[in-house]
Amino acid sequence: MNFKKKLTLVGAMTVVAAFALAACSADVSPSGGADGAKEKIYINLSYSGNNWQDEGANLAMAVAQAPEVAAKYDVQKVISGSDPQKQISDLQSMIASGAKLIVLYPISPTALNPVIQQGCDAGVTFVAYDGTVEAPCAWNISYITGARTENPEKAFFGAQTAQALVDLLGGTGEVMMNRGVAGTSTDTVHYDTAMSVFNEYPGIEVVNEFYGNWDSSVSQQETAKALAAHPGVDGIWSQAGEDGVIKALEAAGMEIPVTGENSNYLREKLSAGWPGVSSGSAPAQGGVAVKLGLKILADGADSVPKDIEMPLPWVTTETAKVCPDAEFVDGCNFFSQADDSFVTEIFEKNVLPESSYTAATTGAPVSALQALPSMDTLVQPESRRIYTRGVCDAGWTPGPVEEGQVPAGLPGCVKE
Amino acid sequence: MTHLTTRTEGFEVDSHDHVSWPHRLRTYMGTSGGQAALMWALVILLVPTSRLFSSNFPSAAMVNSTILLGLFLAVVAFGQGLVILSGGIDLSVPAAIALGAFFTGYLASQGLPTPLAIILGLLTSSLVGLVNGIIVSSTNFPPFIVTLAVGTIGAALLLGLSQGQPGQNSPPELVALFNGDLNVLGAAPSLIMLLAVLILGYLIQSRTTFGRSVYAIGNSIRAARIAGIRVRLSAFLVYWVAGIAYGLAGVLLLGYGSGSDLNIGNSWLLPSIAVVVVGGSSISGGTGNYSGTVAAALLITLLSIDISAAGFPEGVKQVLYGAIVLLALLLSKIGGGRR
Numbered sequence: 001m002n003f004k005k006k007l008t009l010v011g012a013m014t015v016v017a018a019f020a021l022a023a024c025s026a027d028v029s030p031s032g033g034a035d036g037a038k039e040k041i042y043i044n045l046s047y048s049g050n051n052w053q054d055e056g057a058n059l060a061m062a063v064a065q066a067p068e069v070a071a072k073y074d075v076q077k078v079i080s081g082s083d084p085q086k087q088i089s090d091l092q093s094m095i096a097s098g099a100k101l102i103v104l105y106p107i108s109p110t111a112l113n114p115v116i117q118q119g120c121d122a123g124v125t126f127v128a129y130d131g132t133v134e135a136p137c138a139w140n141i142s143y144i145t146g147a148r149t150e151n152p153e154k155a156f157f158g159a160q161t162a163q164a165l166v167d168l169l170g171g172t173g174e175v176m177m178n179r180g181v182a183g184t185s186t187d188t189v190h191y192d193t194a195m196s197v198f199n200e201y202p203g204i205e206v207v208n209e210f211y212g213n214w215d216s217s218v219s220q221q222e223t224a225k226a227l228a229a230h231p232g233v234d235g236i237w238s239q240a241g242e243d244g245v246i247k248a249l250e251a252a253g254m255e256i257p258v259t260g261e262n263s264n265y266l267r268e269k270l271s272a273g274w275p276g277v278s279s280g281s282a283p284a285q286g287g288v289a290v291k292l293g294l295k296i297l298a299d300g301a302d303s304v305p306k307d308i309e310m311p312l313p314w315v316t317t318e319t320a321k322v323c324p325d326a327e328f329v330d331g332c333n334f335f336s337q338a339d340d341s342f343v344t345e346i347f348e349k350n351v352l353p354e355s356s357y358t359a360a361t362t363g364a365p366v367s368a369l370q371a372l373p374s375m376d377t378l379v380q381p382e383s384r385r386i387y388t389r390g391v392c393d394a395g396w397t398p399g400p401v402e403e404g405q406v407p408a409g410l411p412g413c414v415k416e
Numbered sequence: 417m418t419h420l421t422t423r424t425e426g427f428e429v430d431s432h433d434h435v436s437w438p439h440r441l442r443t444y445m446g447t448s449g450g451q452a453a454l455m456w457a458l459v460i461l462l463v464p465t466s467r468l469f470s471s472n473f474p475s476a477a478m479v480n481s482t483i484l485l486g487l488f489l490a491v492v493a494f495g496q497g498l499v500i501l502s503g504g505i506d507l508s509v510p511a512a513i514a515l516g517a518f519f520t521g522y523l524a525s526q527g528l529p530t531p532l533a534i535i536l537g538l539l540t541s542s543l544v545g546l547v548n549g550i551i552v553s554s555t556n557f558p559p560f561i562v563t564l565a566v567g568t569i570g571a572a573l574l575l576g577l578s579q580g581q582p583g584q585n586s587p588p589e590l591v592a593l594f595n596g597d598l599n600v601l602g603a604a605p606s607l608i609m610l611l612a613v614l615i616l617g618y619l620i621q622s623r624t625t626f627g628r629s630v631y632a633i634g635n636s637i638r639a640a641r642i643a644g645i646r647v648r649l650s651a652f653l654v655y656w657v658a659g660i661a662y663g664l665a666g667v668l669l670l671g672y673g674s675g676s677d678l679n680i681g682n683s684w685l686l687p688s689i690a691v692v693v694v695g696g697s698s699i700s701g702g703t704g705n706y707s708g709t710v711a712a713a714l715l716i717t718l719l720s721i722d723i724s725a726a727g728f729p730e731g732v733k734q735v736l737y738g739a740i741v742l743l744a745l746l747l748s749k750i751g752g753g754r755r
Contacts, residue, residue: 007555049575049678051583079575182730208727217673217680221485222724228477229470229725247674251596252477339583340675361581 039100041069041293043077043286046087046107046131050215052240052343053105056130056286058363059346059355060103063290065365066354073100084111095119101293103286106131109185109390125296129289130281131186132388136306139296141289143281143310144189145384154406155384157280157312158190161259162197163407164277164316165235168257172203173234176226178212178219178260180239187211189387190239197407207233212241216263216341220244227252235259240280242266243340262313264342267334271320278315282345283360284352285310291351291372307380307388313345326357351378381405383412451696452708454747459715462722469722482718484594484606484672487613488665489684489691489713494617495545495661496688497709501621502654503634503701504552504559508544508567509662509688513681515574516541516663517670521584530587538663544570545659549652563655574678582678590671609668610710617706620657630654634701691716694744716740 043060047053057077064075078094080087084107092115094102102119106112106128113135116126120137132140147155154160165175177194180187191209198204208226212219219241227233227248235257238245242260246269249256260266261280270276288310296304315333323332328347335344335357346360347353350373354366372378382393383401392398392413401412444450466473492509499506520537524530544566551562575582592598593605600608621627629650632640641647665684670676695712697704719740723733 004555011551011555011557049571049578049582051677054579054582208724210724211730213683215679216675216677217669218683220673224481224485225721225724228475228481228721229472231472231475231477243675244673251594253596339581339585341583341677363579 038072038074040094040098041073041075041101041103041290042094042099043075043290044087044090044094044102044104045077045079046105047082048079051339051341052281052283055283055343055346055360056105058360059283059287059352060129060290061363062355062359062366063287063294063352063369064103065363066367066369067365068369069294070365080107082107084108088112088115091115091119095122095124099124101125101127101297103127103129103289103293105129105286106133109134109388125293125301127289127293127296129285134390136389139292139304139306139308140380140388141285141292141308141310142388143285143312144186145380145387146309146312148314149311151406153404156189156193156407156410158193159197159407159410160312160314161277161279162194162237165237165257165259166197166201166204168275168277169204169235171201174205174207174230174232175235175237176223176230176233177206177209178223178236178238178241178245179209180211180214180241182211185387187239193407193410194237196410200407212238212244214240216241216244216247218244220248223248224251227254240343242278246274262315262343262345263340264334264338264344265340267315267320267344268322268340270315270317271322271334273317275317278320278344279312280345281343282310282313282348283343284346284348284355287346287352287355287359288348291369294369295372303375305375305379307385308375308378309380309384310351310378311348313348323357328353328356383414386411386413448696448703448705448708452705452711455695455708455711455715459711459718462715462718466718466722466725470725473722473725478718478721480604480606481721482714483604483610485721486710486714486717487606487610488668488672489687489717490610490613490617490710491661491665491668492684492688493691493695493709493713494613494621494706495658495665497692497695497697497704497706498621498627498630498654498661499559499563499658500689500692500697500699501634501701501704502630502651503637504654505563505689505699506548506655506658507560507564507685508548508570508659509685510679510681511567511570511574512541512544512659512662513666513669513684514676514678515544515570516666517676517680518574518578518582518584518666518678520590520667521586521670521676524587525585530589533587534590534667537667538660541663541666542656542659545656545662548659549655552655553648553651559655571678578678584670584676586670586674586676590667591674593668594672595674614707614710617710621704621706626650626653626657631702631704634703636702687716690741694741712744 041064043057045053045057061077078090080090087107102124109132112133116135116138126138128138129141132142145155179191198206207230210222210226212222223245236245238260240261243263243265245258257275259277262278266278292304321332323335347355353370358364359366382396386392386398395416396413397416399414400409402408463474496506516537519540520533523533523536547566548563552559598605629645632645633647633650637647669680691712692709693699695709723736
């Protein structure tokens with residue numbers, strides 16, 4: 001009895017101590033003492049534990065800790081997990097501790113609106129990357145509505161990769177679709193825009209669609225199951241997790257066109273002759289978001305438009321090229337030393353040329369920042385605003401966009 | 417539940433003619449052995465019935481996928497099954513799987529020979545089970561909460577340790593097990609592994625002293641103690657052995673995916689519980705048969721393949737999956753199994 005009571009007491013004390021330790025290490029408490037000369041930047045993640053999130057956060061940290069930035073700002077990374085309430089409460093703590101700039105990966109486009117508005121009223125600058133927020137005072141940078149660099153009319157990852165797949169198949173064939181996490185706006189946009197392309201070709205039949213949850217292992221298993229049912233499929237359209245799709249195809253002994261996102265494995269296969277295209281979400285957005293935030297702090301809120309589009313990466317069988325070492329040289333676009341699910345788009349020649357493999361895997365500070373190009377090249381057209389902000393700008397109204405965008409006829413915003 | 421019950425193994429009456437065969441069948445179905453037999457019958461029945469879901473079924477590819485994906489589920493369900501058998505439940509599955517996969521991949525990439533990397537990876541994943549076992553066996557805390565907390569801590573520690581490199585490549589030997597290059601006596605390695613897991617798991621659970629003691633403590637801790645079983649040690653061992661099983665699943669998944677990231681274990685927790693219960697084990701502990709669990713793993717995997725093949729929308733797929741688990745529970749209740 002006595003022993004049990006002692007054990008329970010020790011157990012309870014351990015739990016309390018663990019909480020105290022956790023609270024301390026989250027360390028967003030009001031700046032204890034400290035010089036007060038340096039202002040605070042926070043990098044706030046929600047999800048974590050996969051390559052994409054790690055690389056995005058590392059790049060953000062690498063930029064924020066560059067010597068010229070570290071001289072003026074203290075940077076801290078906070079991981080909130082996948083619970084919106086936790087991210088809201090972490091943001092409140094950051095605001096209370098006097099943050100100047102918060103670069104965040106939002107767990108939801110709407111759940112954070114009140115706390116972001118609170119922060120804006122207190123003078124905090126918010127920049128959301130990859131995922132977007134609807135709060136009007138925050139800046140968004142995302143690839144979701146992004147366009148091809150050589151032809152900015154060609155927009156939307158889902159549509160562009162679907163078109164590429166159709167072209168690789170010559171306009172006819174059976175295709176399967178590997179989607180992301182069901183119910184998310186990102187998955188919906190990619191899928192809807194891809195279907196609008198597939199629907200234009202009577203010779204293309206979508207025989208199966210499944211949810212790989214943007215995860216390599218789940219994608220591999222789901223693809224294996226679908227291949228068993230449709231051994232005659234001609235091509236696969238995929239969101240993230242396409243490295244698993246390819247592995248399932250290899251196990252089944254099939255080499256058919258695959259379009260997907262930016263895993264190292266896909267690009268390795270492309271460079272070996274596998275037909276397909278690599279595009280999609282770039283972890284580089286994390287680093288670019290910090291650069292945008294720093295520009296806002298330096299040049300004022302008007303120097304950066306509220307809605308920025310990250311250009312769509314685009315690597316094909318012809319253009320996939322291995323990097324000799326850890327740097328991006330000669331137009332190379334993947335690494336031999338990275339693991340298969342490493343997301344290769346950690347570099348963008350115009351907006352994030354200072355990145356490297358080391359920065360993405362370790363967060364080591366970059367040596368110097370390069371200036372951002374003109375904002376005109378990065379601003380999101382008003383016609384696509386509804387996808388990232390949920391509403392159209394003033395003077396614009398929801399409607400199909402027929403001009404200036406390929407594919408035509410997608411829902412968007414049109415001038416009143 | 418700690419009341420004493422009499423358990424029926426096999427037929428409870430002798431061969432008097434006047435006992436009707438429906439009664440005998442019903443009695444047999446009420447046992448976990450009967451439940452297991454039902455599961456195997458359903459699996460075998462479902463193979464030709466798959467034709468209803470897709471004109472390309474049944475096929476060799478379908479069977480191979482079922483065996484392969486069912487293997488992972490069977491390994492995870494072995495650990496979960498032991499824990500449930502002892503009267504608990506284990507929510508630390510995702511963390512243990514991820515630890516096993518991560519450390520095996522990491523150590524192998526650092527130059528350790530693959531077998532050593534695997535053993536160390538298993539030991540690391542078993543640490544989660546170790547802590548679970550220590551806490552559950554020496555306190556009154558409910559296993560639900562303990563395993564949830566320990567699993568969360570384990571996952572968080574792994575997140576911290578793996579900063580920047582959550583993805584790990586797999587040692588080539590593990591990849592070779594799954595990529596179709598190897599061939600043991602003409603059968604795929606996954607089939608051999610499934611048979612090995614089935615036999616070993618069944619023997620450990622039903623034929624060793626350890627396994628018998630788990631049944632005993634699942635039925636009644638008091639009675640077990642009176643019978644001289646070292647309850648604390650058995651309770652501890654259950655969680656530790658389960659941790660090793662989850663780590664093994666992680667190692668296999670690492671080979672299958674020729675790589676892993678930290679979320680690799682996330683999709684296996686709930687299916688492992690479903691499979692254990694559908695396979696005939698009581699959720700409150702004390703009864704169960706690993707053969708039934710393996711059959712249930714194959715059954716649920718095959719059903720999931722069929723449902724995917726039929727091309728239903730995702731929502732319908734999820735509804736069907738849940739309905740089937742409920743149906744299996746209902747069937748076992750009708751069969752008279754103890755719930």
